[in-house]
Amino acid sequence: MIFCANFSGIDATLVEVESFIDRKSVLRGIDIVGMGDTAVKESEKRVKSALKSNGFDFMKGRITVDLSPADVKKSGSHYDLPIALSILSATGDLNDKEVFAMGELSLDGRVRSARGVLPAVLKLKETGFMGMVVIPKENEEEAAVVGLDNVFSIETLREAVELINGLKVFESLRKVKINSSEDFDVDMRDVRGQEFAKRALEIAAAGGHNILMVGPPGSGKTMLAKRIPTILPKMELDEILETSKIYSVAGYPGLVLRRPFRSPHHTASVASIVGGGANARPGEISLAHNGVLFMDELTEFRKDVLEALREPLEEGKITVARARSVAVYPARFMFVGAMNPCSCVEIDDEGECICSESERIKYTRKISGPIMDRIDIHIRVRRMNFSEYKKRSLGETSDSIRNRVAAARSVQKTRGILNANIPHRDLEKFVKIDTESEKLLEKFSDRMKISGRGIDKILRVARTIADLDSSDRVLKKHVLEAIQYRAVSF
Ligand SMILES: Nc1ncnc2c1ncn2[C@@H]1O[C@H](COP(=O)(O)OP(=O)(O)O)[C@@H](O)[C@H]1O
Ligand SMILES: [Mg+2]
Numbered sequence: 001m002i003f004c005a006n007f008s009g010i011d012a013t014l015v016e017v018e019s020f021i022d023r024k025s026v027l028r029g030i031d032i033v034g035m036g037d038t039a040v041k042e043s044e045k046r047v048k049s050a051l052k053s054n055g056f057d058f059m060k061g062r063i064t065v066d067l068s069p070a071d072v073k074k075s076g077s078h079y080d081l082p083i084a085l086s087i088l089s090a091t092g093d094l095n096d097k098e099v100f101a102m103g104e105l106s107l108d109g110r111v112r113s114a115r116g117v118l119p120a121v122l123k124l125k126e127t128g129f130m131g132m133v134v135i136p137k138e139n140e141e142e143a144a145v146v147g148l149d150n151v152f153s154i155e156t157l158r159e160a161v162e163l164i165n166g167l168k169v170f171e172s173l174r175k176v177k178i179n180s181s182e183d184f185d186v187d188m189r190d191v192r193g194q195e196f197a198k199r200a201l202e203i204a205a206a207g208g209h210n211i212l213m214v215g216p217p218g219s220g221k222t223m224l225a226k227r228i229p230t231i232l233p234k235m236e237l238d239e240i241l242e243t244s245k246i247y248s249v250a251g252y253p254g255l256v257l258r259r260p261f262r263s264p265h266h267t268a269s270v271a272s273i274v275g276g277g278a279n280a281r282p283g284e285i286s287l288a289h290n291g292v293l294f295m296d297e298l299t300e301f302r303k304d305v306l307e308a309l310r311e312p313l314e315e316g317k318i319t320v321a322r323a324r325s326v327a328v329y330p331a332r333f334m335f336v337g338a339m340n341p342c343s344c345v346e347i348d349d350e351g352e353c354i355c356s357e358s359e360r361i362k363y364t365r366k367i368s369g370p371i372m373d374r375i376d377i378h379i380r381v382r383r384m385n386f387s388e389y390k391k392r393s394l395g396e397t398s399d400s401i402r403n404r405v406a407a408a409r410s411v412q413k414t415r416g417i418l419n420a421n422i423p424h425r426d427l428e429k430f431v432k433i434d435t436e437s438e439k440l441l442e443k444f445s446d447r448m449k450i451s452g453r454g455i456d457k458i459l460r461v462a463r464t465i466a467d468l469d470s471s472d473r474v475l476k477k478h479v480l481e482a483i484q485y486r487a488v489s490f
Helices: 038-053 080-090 117-126 137-144 157-164 195-207 221-226 237-250 270-274 303-308 310-315 357-365 386-391 398-415 424-430 435-447 452-468 476-484
Strands: 002-008 011-022 029-033 062-068 099-101 132-136 151-154 211-214 292-295 317-321 326-330 334-339 377-380
Touching: 002 080, 002 117, 011 080, 011 117, 029 038, 038 080, 062 080, 080 099, 080 132, 080 157, 117 132, 117 137, 117 237, 132 137, 132 157, 137 151, 137 237, 151 157, 195 211, 195 221, 195 334, 195 377, 195 398, 195 452, 211 221, 221 292, 221 334, 237 326, 270 303, 303 310, 310 317, 398 452, 424 452, 435 452, 435 476, 452 476
Parallel strands: 002 099, 029 062, 099 132, 132 151, 211 334, 211 377, 292 334
Antiparallel strands: 002 011, 011 062, 317 326
8 A cells, every 4th residue: 555645735634546457458558547736647757767767567557546535636746656656566566565655756766855745754643654654865854853663765766666575674764853953154243233223123033023124225134134033032843843844845855943034035926925826835934934034125025925915924824825725834924124215325424315205105105004014113224334333342142132032032921922912902911001101102103193003013012122121010111112113104
């Protein structure tokens, strides 16, 4: 019995691959049935060629390969190896064993890496699969962390047959322990000065808040954004597995041991950023899961891309339509946006540009609406002048900032929710403020025309500032600081 896996989103389901041989038929060939897509249909050619070049004679009749359950669409080239094995089992060249296999075959019978090995092996473990598991050598690392017995990696179809028929001794994969990696090649320390921006990033990291940086070119926005993963808490085991599952399904073998930082270019298509498309793969927003999605030059992104961010920003997942089904991929990331204040590059001494208010409004209107309303912290990043640049010593290290972030996160853990995700109805419970702070907030929001949603965001950020201050109560100074991060007007 040969098994393989099919994927919906990042979860695997088992598929049985069975071959029948009609020795009496005058026609010779292979038919694959069971709702396979183009890649599965093309399997026939690769399998034929691989079998031939590995010296197997399958021309003993007409072969029908059946993929079941028959009513589920099957997608991908990883069916090659199980199809070849099932044919060999029908022709009598393979011992009858329970085998799970994945892998694309090259025409000469080499086994190429497969998408989705990690979720597939996790599924086998969950269902208590007792058979032999055969996966491509390139996917060894992700398979080994699951700790399932009888998992073997191979490089050719011939090796797979030798393994299953017991013609050669193979060693099964040994379980490897996962350790998150903190091995970043950048550090907050590299950024001189910019204390205001760094403070805002620390708050954002501590509470899981989205952040928008507005500032002239060269002020260090990109530099700061790239260093955000270095101040976020280390990835936990379940985060590593979940993010790695997404990468596995997207076709990147190996494990994701540190928080991802994804920075898609503004010309990228909706499918590549959001996911889906002809091959139904997770997009950039899912590859950023548990990490940072950085959208540099935010105003340059396509409107439909910005619109599509609504669902993930609110729900931490994305639903993408496929030909006859939908796929749901996780997409919970810290959103970081950066943009110039206007379309000109003329900056005055104050770091402000010379555009008129109405020109600026016109420029920034592109992103107002879908995105602006969902960003907790808005800051201005100013360009340093030379004397400031010279006198600044190196800044604090990412490690020491990260320690404070981690402490604030552990306080939130006791409340059971990250501050950025506190629902409106629980705000009163978690963020109690005194009457003086309330008056202050009222005055500010009236003047700046802040929406109800915006006020909620100020309260959430104030909660995080209080947590960083080890203060159970949210004090006036915390609210005052939180207000600053909404003071960028558009
Ligand atoms: N505060 C700073 N400390 C050290 N280098 C800086 C700083 N600000 C800017 N730079 C230098 O200027 C370059 C451009 O910064 P960048 O982050 O690309 O700016 P922006 O994204 O705002 O246009 C950086 O790569 C870095 O070399
Ligand atoms: Mg930049």
